[in-house]
Amino acid sequence: MDTSRRRVLQLLGLSAAALSAPPVFNALAKEAHEPAAAPQIGPSKEALTAKQWAMVIDTPKFKSEKDVEPLVEACHKIHNVPHWDEKRWEIKWLWATHYEHAFTGTVSRRFVAEEVQHRPFLVLCNHCENPPCVRACPTKATFKRPEDGIVMMDFHRCIGCRFCMAACPFGARSFNYRDPRPALKYTNKQFPTRMKGVVEKCSFCVERLAEGKMPACVEASEGKLTFGDLFDEKSKVRELIKTHYTIRRKVNLGTEPAVYYIV
Amino acid sequence: MLELAVKGSKRYYGWMALLLGIAGVGFLVYLKQLDFGLGITGMSRDVSWGFYIANFTFLVGVAAGGVMVVLPYYLHDYKAYGKVTILGEFLAIASVVMCITFILVDLGQPMRVMNVLLYPSPNSVLFWDTIVLNGYLFLNLVIGWNVLEAERNGVHYQNWLKPLIYISIPWAVSIHTVTAYLYCGLPGRGFWLTAILAPRFLSSAFASGPALLILLCLVIRRVTNFDPGWKQIQSLAVTVAYAICINVFFLLCEVFVAFYSQIPEHVDHLLYLFVGLQGKGAYVPWMWTSMALMVAGIILLVNPITRKNELTLIVGCICVFFGCWIDKGLGMISGGFVPNPLHEVNEYIPTLLEGMITIGVYALGFFVLTILFKIAVSVKEEVRA
Numbered sequence: 001m002d003t004s005r006r007r008v009l010q011l012l013g014l015s016a017a018a019l020s021a022p023p024v025f026n027a028l029a030k031e032a033h034e035p036a037a038a039p040q041i042g043p044s045k046e047a048l049t050a051k052q053w054a055m056v057i058d059t060p061k062f063k064s065e066k067d068v069e070p071l072v073e074a075c076h077k078i079h080n081v082p083h084w085d086e087k088r089w090e091i092k093w094l095w096a097t098h099y100e101h102a103f104t105g106t107v108s109r110r111f112v113a114e115e116v117q118h119r120p121f122l123v124l125c126n127h128c129e130n131p132p133c134v135r136a137c138p139t140k141a142t143f144k145r146p147e148d149g150i151v152m153m154d155f156h157r158c159i160g161c162r163f164c165m166a167a168c169p170f171g172a173r174s175f176n177y178r179d180p181r182p183a184l185k186y187t188n189k190q191f192p193t194r195m196k197g198v199v200e201k202c203s204f205c206v207e208r209l210a211e212g213k214m215p216a217c218v219e220a221s222e223g224k225l226t227f228g229d230l231f232d233e234k235s236k237v238r239e240l241i242k243t244h245y246t247i248r249r250k251v252n253l254g255t256e257p258a259v260y261y262i263v
Numbered sequence: 264m265l266e267l268a269v270k271g272s273k274r275y276y277g278w279m280a281l282l283l284g285i286a287g288v289g290f291l292v293y294l295k296q297l298d299f300g301l302g303i304t305g306m307s308r309d310v311s312w313g314f315y316i317a318n319f320t321f322l323v324g325v326a327a328g329g330v331m332v333v334l335p336y337y338l339h340d341y342k343a344y345g346k347v348t349i350l351g352e353f354l355a356i357a358s359v360v361m362c363i364t365f366i367l368v369d370l371g372q373p374m375r376v377m378n379v380l381l382y383p384s385p386n387s388v389l390f391w392d393t394i395v396l397n398g399y400l401f402l403n404l405v406i407g408w409n410v411l412e413a414e415r416n417g418v419h420y421q422n423w424l425k426p427l428i429y430i431s432i433p434w435a436v437s438i439h440t441v442t443a444y445l446y447c448g449l450p451g452r453g454f455w456l457t458a459i460l461a462p463r464f465l466s467s468a469f470a471s472g473p474a475l476l477i478l479l480c481l482v483i484r485r486v487t488n489f490d491p492g493w494k495q496i497q498s499l500a501v502t503v504a505y506a507i508c509i510n511v512f513f514l515l516c517e518v519f520v521a522f523y524s525q526i527p528e529h530v531d532h533l534l535y536l537f538v539g540l541q542g543k544g545a546y547v548p549w550m551w552t553s554m555a556l557m558v559a560g561i562i563l564l565v566n567p568i569t570r571k572n573e574l575t576l577i578v579g580c581i582c583v584f585f586g587c588w589i590d591k592g593l594g595m596i597s598g599g600f601v602p603n604p605l606h607e608v609n610e611y612i613p614t615l616l617e618g619m620i621t622i623g624v625y626a627l628g629f630f631v632l633t634i635l636f637k638i639a640v641s642v643k644e645e646v647r648a
């Protein structure tokens with residue numbers, strides 16, 4: 001979040017605090033006699049923090065599509081990601097693909113261990129340390145949070161030029177070719193829906209981290225995904241990277257993806 | 264001088280009404296796009312830029328091509344071009360107007376376009392493209408208008424214009440360079456990731472821009488009392504001949520690098536365009552047509568006999584113009600997006616509706632062009648009489 005917006009939020013917080021003393025605030029509270037909880041601005045005390053969030057995907061634990069479906073479902077459901085039958089309008093934050101598609105350019109397209117060939121590989125935004133999508137965006141609607149390295153989207157600033165989609169070498173981004181709301185079977189009121197004409201992608205569940213929760217896909221994975229701080233030597237992700245052979249997508253491009261794959 | 268644009272023959276009014284009608288239809292379809300979203304186009308998650316951006320890219324070239332008459336006239340004092348520089352400048356204005364319109368119709372949230380200026384992001388090439396395009400529009404408007412007005416009043420143009428004229432020359436190069444940088448700085452898009460992209464864009468610009476200008480000059484010769492001059496047209500034709508040769512040479516350099524190195528990320532896009540990939544190849548006939556047109560253009564324009572014959576000159580210029588349009592418009596954008604970053608082939612086929620919007624934008628551009636050319640030609644006729 002940039003400083004100007006943060007200032008607006010602070011101002012809002014201040015005025016809310018000013019309101020909370022006199023009875024005016026009681027009218028807003030659910031029950032008049034209950035002491036009103038102080039409105040909260042910014043991350044809560046339980047918020048999870050890191051210097052650079054990263055994910056490790058333990059791919060041998062994924063045997064078939066059945067293992068990935070609950071994760072994709074969890075992500076798309078809580079983030080109000082629409083489902084379109086028309087492939088052109090497709091929106092996806094997290095999905096499974098084949099080995100040679102996930103690691104195109106890096107791994108052999110032929111003569112692959114049979115089991116690996118049939119294994120589903122989850123792909124999502126890599127929250128690159130050096131993200132070309134951020135470099136390309138002409139409005140800073142795509143930006144990298146300095147505090148924890150998450151590459152975020154401001155749906156209200158995005159002009160829909162799709163330069164970031166051309167710049168992302170991982171196909172991680174989707175564009176709302178039409179109003180997504182009619183395509184939602186279920187709407188999570190805790191998370192914003194989008195409008196037509198803006199880009200979206202995986203947010204590393206920034207809204208859940210702020211509440212002290214792990215990303216939805218990690219939670220649903222029953223240990224197949226691990227999430228943590230890449231720059232903290234003692235973190236779980238670093239532990240896994242230290243003890244397992246991991247690869248990342250297209251490292252030759254220098255974007256430094258923060259999603260690691262145990263193969 | 265604007266009054267000159269409203270005094271015209273029946274034929275002139277008929278032509279303008281026709282253009283406005285086409286632009287109007289395009290606008291209605293655009294309203295539909297505003298309401299529904301860009302889903303009415305053939306663009307997708309994988310091919311996220313299409314016809315609009317392709318035509319934008321091509322027209323930036325046409326705009327930059329105008330400098331091919333400005334430069335010899337002002338820098339080398341090539342007097343003969345005195346008659347056509349204004350046409351080059353006005354063609355540049357109309358082209359930039361179309362470019363900006365194409366960008367606007369391509370935006371998902373066009374009413375937020377000012378965010379580019381509200382949150383200036385110097386690391387984004389699109390930010391710079393906005394600046395150079397608008398700057399070029401401004402320069403050509405100021406220069407073209409004032410020089411023409413001075414000519415009408417029978418005086419030399421004001422001295423303060425001189426620096427602007429000099430600036431406008433490298434500026435023309437900059438608009439197409441920056442536009443090439445939109446593409447060639449992106450990691451993971453092997454087709455565009457080549458240092459020769461900007462030179463290649465410029466060479467095709469210096470071929471297609473002057474080729475269109477020649478055709479327009481020939482039209483002006485027919486329908487007005489102003490003659491841009493056969494000598495001028497011939498000089499322009501030589502420019503086109505050289506530029507199209509260089510363009511094809513650059514293309515062959517690309518082909519060599521891709522196919523001799525055999526790096527899949529570079530080869531596969533060319534394969535997709537020229538022979539098809541994974542059983543898909545909607546662009547194959549188009550690309551070969553483009554190659555045939557460019558070769559035909561070279562033959563007709565390099566050879567002095569066919570270059571000096573009006574009919575073959577016209578055919579040659581049409582070949583060059585459409586050859587470049589297919590190569591740079593259709594092929595350059597789709598070719599870069601297919602195969603996608605996961606090496607899957609999902610093709611892009613423009614829809615009828617986006618075609619109608621595109622034609623509408625062209626009609627708008629030609630409307631602006633006709634007004635500007637009408638003014639220029641009327642002044643020239645006046646001065647001569």
Ligand code: SF4
Pocket residue numbers: 124125126127128131132133134151167168169170171172173201255
């Ligand atoms: S994966 Fe793509 S969208 Fe995500 S940070 Fe990297 S470049 Fe940006």
Ligand code: SF4
Pocket residue numbers: 136137138139140141142157158159160161162163164165198199
């Ligand atoms: S589509 Fe939106 S996020 Fe992407 S580059 Fe354009 S303004 Fe930025």
Ligand code: SF4
Pocket residue numbers: 074075076079093094124201202203204205215216217218
């Ligand atoms: S981290 Fe969150 S947003 Fe990203 S794929 Fe997982 S659930 Fe979806």
